[in-house]
Amino acid sequence: MNGIRPIVKQALATGYLTVEAEEQLRQLLQTTKYSIEDFRAFITLQQEAMKGRVMQESRELLRSQYVSAAA
Known part of the structure; x- marks a missing residue:
């Protein structure tokens, strides 16, 4: 994607x-x-991520690593 x-x-x-x-x-x-x-598109993406409407794979990976380390 360009x-x-x-x-x-x-x-x-x-x-x-x-x-x-x-x-x-x-x-x-x-x-x-x-x-x-x-x-403007990038700002919209940031806003949607902050509202929880767009999930970030990188954050999901960090969260799963944190849960694994805590277990």
């Missing part, structure tokens, strides 16, 4: 942001010039 908006669209549609997609977003935000529309 560009920020397609990644955000996929995450919003599925309610899930994969580790791979998260890394792609990081790279795009650091290495490319992006439009205001891309920036």
Whole structure:
């Protein structure tokens, strides 16, 4: 997937942001010039994640590691 908006669209549609997609977003935000529309899409994704409407695979993995370590 190229560009920020397609990644955000996929995450919003599925309610899930994969580790791979998260890394792609990081790279795009650091290495490319992006439009205001891309920036707004990214902000929307952040808001939806904070509201719990989009789950982050990376956080789920950390949570499962924490539970395993505590057991």
